[in-house]
Amino acid sequence: MTDGPPESSPLAPGAYVLGVDSGGSGLRVALGRADAEGPLFTTVCAEPVRTGAGGIDAAHLLEQLLPAAAELLGRAARDDADAMDNAPATVVALAVGAAGMATLGERLRAELPGALARALGVRRLALAADAVTAYAGAVGQRPGAVVAGGTGMIALGTDLTEWHRADGWGHLLGDSGSGAWIGRAGLEAAMRAHDGRRGGSPALLARLHAVFGPAEGLPGLLYPRPDRPAVLASFAPEVAACAGADEVAADILRKAATHIAEAAAAVCPGAGSEAGHRTGHGTGETYEVALTGGLFRMGEPLLGPLREELARLVPQARTTTGTGDPLTGALRIARALAVDGLRLPHHPTMLFVETGDGPSAEVGARVRTGEPEPGGVPPEGPGKGPANRATDADTSPVGHSSDISG
Amino acid sequence: MTDGPPESSPLAPGAYVLGVDSGGSGLRVALGRADAEGPLFTTVCAEPVRTGAGGIDAAHLLEQLLPAAAELLGRAARDDADAMDNAPATVVALAVGAAGMATLGERLRAELPGALARALGVRRLALAADAVTAYAGAVGQRPGAVVAGGTGMIALGTDLTEWHRADGWGHLLGDSGSGAWIGRAGLEAAMRAHDGRRGGSPALLARLHAVFGPAEGLPGLLYPRPDRPAVLASFAPEVAACAGADEVAADILRKAATHIAEAAAAVCPGAGSEAGHRTGHGTGETYEVALTGGLFRMGEPLLGPLREELARLVPQARTTTGTGDPLTGALRIARALAVDGLRLPHHPTMLFVETGDGPSAEVGARVRTGEPEPGGVPPEGPGKGPANRATDADTSPVGHSSDISG
Numbered sequence: 126m127t128d129g130p131p132e133s134s135p136l137a138p139g140a141y142v143l144g145v146d147s148g149g150s151g152l153r154v155a156l157g158r159a160d161a162e163g164p165l166f167t168t169v170c171a172e173p174v175r176t177g178a179g180g181i182d183a184a185h186l187l188e189q190l191l192p193a194a195a196e197l198l199g200r201a202a203r204d205d206a207d208a209m210d211n212a213p214a215t216v217v218a219l220a221v222g223a224a225g226m227a228t229l230g231e232r233l234r235a236e237l238p239g240a241l242a243r244a245l246g247v248r249r250l251a252l253a254a255d256a257v258t259a260y261a262g263a264v265g266q267r268p269g270a271v272v273a274g275g276t277g278m279i280a281l282g283t284d285l286t287e288w289h290r291a292d293g294w295g296h297l298l299g300d301s302g303s304g305a306w307i308g309r310a311g312l313e314a315a316m317r318a319h320d321g322r323r324g325g326s327p328a329l330l331a332r333l334h335a336v337f338g339p340a341e342g343l344p345g346l347l348y349p350r351p352d353r354p355a356v357l358a359s360f361a362p363e364v365a366a367c368a369g370a371d372e373v374a375a376d377i378l379r380k381a382a383t384h385i386a387e388a389a390a391a392v393c394p395g396a397g398s399e400a401g402h403r404t405g406h407g408t409g410e411t412y413e414v415a416l417t418g419g420l421f422r423m424g425e426p427l428l429g430p431l432r433e434e435l436a437r438l439v440p441q442a443r444t445t446t447g448t449g450d451p452l453t454g455a456l457r458i459a460r461a462l463a464v465d466g467l468r469l470p471h472h473p474t475m476l477f478v479e480t481g482d483g484p485s486a487e488v489g490a491r492v493r494t495g496e497p498e499p500g501g502v503p504p505e506g507p508g509k510g511p512a513n514r515a516t517d518a519d520t521s522p523v524g525h526s527s528d529i530s531g
Numbered sequence: 532m533t534d535g536p537p538e539s540s541p542l543a544p545g546a547y548v549l550g551v552d553s554g555g556s557g558l559r560v561a562l563g564r565a566d567a568e569g570p571l572f573t574t575v576c577a578e579p580v581r582t583g584a585g586g587i588d589a590a591h592l593l594e595q596l597l598p599a600a601a602e603l604l605g606r607a608a609r610d611d612a613d614a615m616d617n618a619p620a621t622v623v624a625l626a627v628g629a630a631g632m633a634t635l636g637e638r639l640r641a642e643l644p645g646a647l648a649r650a651l652g653v654r655r656l657a658l659a660a661d662a663v664t665a666y667a668g669a670v671g672q673r674p675g676a677v678v679a680g681g682t683g684m685i686a687l688g689t690d691l692t693e694w695h696r697a698d699g700w701g702h703l704l705g706d707s708g709s710g711a712w713i714g715r716a717g718l719e720a721a722m723r724a725h726d727g728r729r730g731g732s733p734a735l736l737a738r739l740h741a742v743f744g745p746a747e748g749l750p751g752l753l754y755p756r757p758d759r760p761a762v763l764a765s766f767a768p769e770v771a772a773c774a775g776a777d778e779v780a781a782d783i784l785r786k787a788a789t790h791i792a793e794a795a796a797a798v799c800p801g802a803g804s805e806a807g808h809r810t811g812h813g814t815g816e817t818y819e820v821a822l823t824g825g826l827f828r829m830g831e832p833l834l835g836p837l838r839e840e841l842a843r844l845v846p847q848a849r850t851t852t853g854t855g856d857p858l859t860g861a862l863r864i865a866r867a868l869a870v871d872g873l874r875l876p877h878h879p880t881m882l883f884v885e886t887g888d889g890p891s892a893e894v895g896a897r898v899r900t901g902e903p904e905p906g907g908v909p910p911e912g913p914g915k916g917p918a919n920r921a922t923d924a925d926t927s928p929v930g931h932s933s934d935i936s937g
Contacts, residue, residue, distance in 0.1 A: 228751060291726035295750050297702075297715055297759060299722050309703055316705050320697035321797045344701050345634060353703060391727045 140217045141165075141201060142463050143194055143247075144456030146258060147174050147181070147223040152189050155456045156197035159217050159463040164456055165204070166197045180229040183236035186221075191244055218249035218463035220455040222258025227474040238479040248481030249462045255451055256281040256290065257469070257476050262454030263415035263445070266461060266468040268394040270412070270442070272385055274420030276358040278303035280385075282392030285468055288475050291391040296354040302384035304358030304420050307427075310377045311364035312357065316340060326373035332363040361423065368426040379430045386434035389414050393439050414442040421446050546623045547607060548869050549600055549653075550862030552664060553580050553587070553629040558595050561862045562603035565623050565869045570862055571610070572603045586635040589642035592627075597650055624655035624869035626861040628664025633880045644885040654887030655868045661857055662687040662696065663875070663882050668860030669821035669851070672867060672874040674800040676818075676848070678791055680826030682764040684709035686791075688798030691874055694881050697797040702760040708790035710764030710826050713833075716783045717770035718763065722746060732779035738769040767829065774832040785836045792840035795820050799845050820848040827852050
C-alpha cells in the first residue's frame, strides 16, 4: 500500500496514534501504538464539544483533546519506561470522528490540521463523519455496510471506491426503524387504543400510562421538549417488551426491521448506482453488514425479523452485531493513515484526510445516491458538484444533535 | 325546549348574539339576530390572541373583542335605524370557540364571564373548544360527527349525551391522515428515492427539489423551524398533485383516508363505549359525518378513497363536506343559548356554559373514550375524575398552536 517511506517513522518505538470520538455525550480519546491493533489507553471528556453558527467549535475540541492526549502519552511513556524502551513518544497520526461533521465540520477542517501540527507535531489527520468511524469500527477497511442505530438510524456502505448512505434524515423525514420511529409508532398505537380507533394496542396504552401518566397529558409533556426524538425513543424498549404477547407491538418491530433492511440493502456494495431500489444482488461476493449502536440492544424482538429481512434483501451479506465502535474505528483510521494504508474512500466531508501535503480528499471523493447523475457532468473536486452531493447532509443518525450510540 | 321565559327577552327587536372564533390566524367575530339564522355582520382581528403560562390571555382577547363587538352593534343599530326599528341593541348571548381551549382555557373560564357581564351586559356565555364550534358549524345540534382537518386532524362526535373525540394528538403522536401526516409521508418517500431505498417516489423527489431545493439540505431547513408541522403540511398538496400518475403518492392518500375514516368511526354515535375499535354499527340510524377544514380542499385524490372507507366503516353515515365553519358554529351555540335551546352536551372544558346562575357544565359532562372505565368509579363533577378525562388534551387538530382551518 505504501508508495515509499513516510516522512516520519510510524513503526518506530514510541510512535503512537490517537483516535477521537466526539458526540452528544462528550469526547472519547484512545491512544494506541502505530504498529499494533487496539487501544493502549482511553479517556473520556464528559463535556460535549460546542457547536455554534460556525459549526463544531475547533477551539473547544482542542481545549479538551490536548490535555487528554498529553495524559495518554504520559501514561504510555511511563509504560515504555517500565519496559526499558526510552524512545520519545510521538503522535504520528490522529483521526477524529464527530456527529454532525458533514454539516458542521467546516471549522474543524479549516483549523484543526494546523493547530494539531503545532501542538502535537502530527501531520497526518483524518476528520470523519461519525457514521464513517462507526463503519471503520464495525467493518474495518473491507467492503461492506454498517447500520448505526440509536435514537436515529443511518446506513453507510462502501465498495472502497465510494461511500453510499441511506436515511439518517431525522425523526420527521426518515430514521425509519430507529428508536424514535419505534417509540413513536408505539405511542401512536397507544393513543389509538385510548380513542377506540382501529389498530390500537391496550398493552401499549398500559405502558404509556405507566411511563408518562394519563394519555391526555402526553402531548403537553412531549411537544415543549427540545429532545422530542429522545423522548419518543425512550418508549421503544416498552414496544419490545410488549412484542411477545401483543400483535400490534410485534408488527411495529417487523415494520422497523423491514425499514432497516431496506436502508442496508440500498448501501451494500454492488447495489448499483442506477435509480430505483437496490436488492444487493450485485457482486456475488459476500461481505459484512454490521449492526451497531444502542438500537440493536433491543434484542430478538427486533433482531429476529431483521435477520429475516436482510436474508431476503441482501442474501450475500453476513450480518454481525456488536463488533467495534466509533472510537475503535477512529483509532483504526489513524493507524491506517500512519502506515499509508487507508483504503476507505476519502471524501471532502465524510472522510477528510490531511497528510501534510495539503488535503487529499479529492481521491475517490464520491457519495453515491439513488438519484441519476446529471448527464455528462464529471466528478468535480472537493466542495462542489455531484461528487460532493452528500456533504450538506448530516450523517448523524439522530438527525442533528447527538451521537449514534444512544 | 325552553322551561320558562328567560330572564331577558332574546326574541325582542334589538336582541343580538355574538359568535367568536379565536385561532392561530386571529380573532373572527360574527353578530347575528337572536331570532334568525346566520350572521348579519362579521369582522376579523388579525392578531392572534396571546397564550402564556397562564393559558389563553383573557385580557388580550377582550381588548380585541370589545371594540369589534361595539363596531358590529353600531352597524346593526344603523341598519335598524334605516328600518325604523329603534329598539336598543343588546347582546343576549355570546359563544367563544378557541384553539387550545381544553388545555389553555382556564383563565378564559375564570375571567371572561364577569368581564363580559360588566362590559356588554351579557350573562349567557359559552366557551368551547374549536372542535366543538366546528361541530356546531358543520353538523348543528343533531347527533353526528365532525372531522376537522388542516395541518392537524381531530374527530369529534356526539349522540347529544356526551362528546367523543379521536386523535388530534399532534404530528408526533397522531394527527393521522392530516396535512402534516400526508406531507411528511410524501417527503419520506422522496428521501427514499434519493437514497435508492425501496418505496421511494422519483415524482415526489422531483417535487421536493422544486419546493425545497436539494434533498440533502431539507433537514437543515426543517428541523430548526418552530412551525415544523406547517412546513410538513405545505407539501401535502404536492402529494395530491402527484397521486394521479404516481402509485406511491396515491397510496399515501389512501392510507390517510383510512386513518381519517378510522377516527370518524371511533366517534360516531352508537360506536359504543366498550374498549377496542368501533365499527359504528350501533344505532341503525343515519346521521351526518361532516368533513371540514382545509385538508378536504385537496379534493378527489383524498376525498375519493375517504368516501369509500367511510362507506365501509360507518355505512349508516351521510358524508358531507364544506358545510358551515367554526364561526358559524359559535354563532349557533350563542343563539341556542339565547333561547335556552342548547342541545349539545355541556362539558367543563369542551363546552363550558355560564348562564348567570353559575356554571352548569356538570350537566352531561362526559367525554367518552375507548378505554375501559376504572371499575365502579361513578362519574364525578367538573374538573376531576373520569368524567373529565379529556380535559387535559388539546382538541386543536394542529397539536398545540393554531386553528383547524389551515
